Amino acid sequence: MRLKHSYESLIRYNSAMESNFWQNLPKPIVGLSPMDGVTDHPFRHITKKYGNPDITYTEFTSVEGVCHGATQLLKDFLYDETQRPIIGQIYGTTPKFFRQTAVILCELGFDGIDINMGCPAKNVAHSGAGAALIKTPKLAQEIIRETKAGIEDWVNGKTSKDCEDITSEISTLVEKYHQQLPKANQIRRTLPISVKTRIGYDSPVIDEWIPNLLEMQPAAIALHGRTLKQQYGGQANWEEIARAAALAHQTPTLLLGNGDITSLQDAQQKITTYSLDGALIGRTAMGNPFVFKPKEMPSVEQLFRIAYEHAQLYEQSFHTDPRYNFLPMRKHLGWYVHDIPNASQIRQAIYRTNSSQEFATVMKEYGFEVI
Numbered sequence: 495m496r497l498k499h500s501y502e503s504l505i506r507y508n509s510a511m512e513s514n515f516w517q518n519l520p521k522p523i524v525g526l527s528p529m530d531g532v533t534d535h536p537f538r539h540i541t542k543k544y545g546n547p548d549i550t551y552t553e554f555t556s557v558e559g560v561c562h563g564a565t566q567l568l569k570d571f572l573y574d575e576t577q578r579p580i581i582g583q584i585y586g587t588t589p590k591f592f593r594q595t596a597v598i599l600c601e602l603g604f605d606g607i608d609i610n611m612g613c614p615a616k617n618v619a620h621s622g623a624g625a626a627l628i629k630t631p632k633l634a635q636e637i638i639r640e641t642k643a644g645i646e647d648w649v650n651g652k653t654s655k656d657c658e659d660i661t662s663e664i665s666t667l668v669e670k671y672h673q674q675l676p677k678a679n680q681i682r683r684t685l686p687i688s689v690k691t692r693i694g695y696d697s698p699v700i701d702e703w704i705p706n707l708l709e710m711q712p713a714a715i716a717l718h719g720r721t722l723k724q725q726y727g728g729q730a731n732w733e734e735i736a737r738a739a740a741l742a743h744q745t746p747t748l749l750l751g752n753g754d755i756t757s758l759q760d761a762q763q764k765i766t767t768y769s770l771d772g773a774l775i776g777r778t779a780m781g782n783p784f785v786f787k788p789k790e791m792p793s794v795e796q797l798f799r800i801a802y803e804h805a806q807l808y809e810q811s812f813h814t815d816p817r818y819n820f821l822p823m824r825k826h827l828g829w830y831v832h833d834i835p836n837a838s839q840i841r842q843a844i845y846r847t848n849s850s851q852e853f854a855t856v857m858k859e860y861g862f863e864v865i
């Protein structure tokens with residue numbers, strides 16, 4: 495019996511090793527940073543197809559929302575196989591909800607789970623979530639511990655149906671998505687946990703904050719070089735990121751830098767200068783999937799055809815949603831037409847469109863064939 499037990503643990507250990515995609519990534523890692531309202535399923539698909547970042551994350555999703563039955567949040571967890579390795583990002587303050595949402599993310603076939611400890615938005619940080627966790631390191635640790643426990647629950651045979659706070663409506667949908675996964679991604683494997691955070695709350699506190707995270711042995715930490723107080727103002731402080739990397743290098747945890755990267759070359763230069771394992775690119779990737787490619791510069795026509803493809807995928811992905819609306823797609827289309835003469839005039843017309851077809855018509859009026 496004892497022997498059997500240790501054999502099973504060995505199998506579990508091996509599968510845990512195999513499923514830690516972070517270790518198998520080419521280094522340095524250059525990934526797409528998660529952005530709420532931006533990096534949804536269609537955006538990630540397009541970015542992966544034309545830019546091929548090493549990793550992608552979902553938009554952050556509230557564990558309180560999921561565990562209070564907000565079915566519409568499952569939309570944030572939509573992805574397709576082309577987006578792997580794909581990391582589900584969650585946020586909140588309630589450890590037991592992290593545990594249950596971790597079971598959902600495992601069942602949905604994600605490659606990793608990321609915990610957001612960096613969001614400065616008032617509606618998030620005022621509840622103690624996101625970057626506010628920098629002030630409550632014991633709670634931050636408890637959240638990581640419970641997320642790991644949720645992954646263990648999954649490995650040991652639990653599903654979302656066994657989670658006390660998950661509604662049957664949500665668990666039924668999760669089960670349905672699970673059945674649609676390729677068989678290889680339905681297996682019960684241990685997922686790696688990572689954390690995305692900032693350098694401090696109102697001032698940098700790398701030496702206090704980062705060791706609290708490293709103690710919990712996350713596979714990776716992505717660090718945005720601003721404090722919560724800075725929001726998105728000023729400049730990202732890469733010296734502080736380098737200090738965190740020096741601490742992480744004494745452990746197996748990978749450290750990715752983030753903040754204000756303007757190109758792939760800039761990312762590579764910062765990775766070398768600050769001795770990092772990788773970097774994440776956020777805002778520069780808006781309407782710009784080629785930012786992850788070393789030399790490729792698309793023609794404007796090519797970029798506009800991609801914009802049209804993006805809009806079509808958006809429609810296909812979400813049109814059955816009762817709350818479907820084209821509005822969130824308009825800003826992406828605006829970003830794609832950023833760099834051309836008459837851009838502001840075209841953008842104004844784009845901001846009035848309600849379908850990919852209408853976008854194509856506007857573009858034609860300005861002399862661009864996108865279909």
Ligand SMILES: Cc1cc2nc3c(=O)[nH]c(=O)nc-3n(C[C@H](O)[C@H](O)[C@H](O)COP(=O)(O)O)c2cc1C
Nearest residue numbers: 527528529530553554690718753754755775776777
């Ligand atoms: C619109 C927007 C939404 C964001 N949403 C998230 C999010 O859901 N999760 C997260 O960890 N960071 C989020 N961020 C932060 C970015 O991932 C990134 O850390 C930040 O934008 C700095 O990187 P950049 O200068 O390359 O954009 C968001 C940023 C923006 C601009």
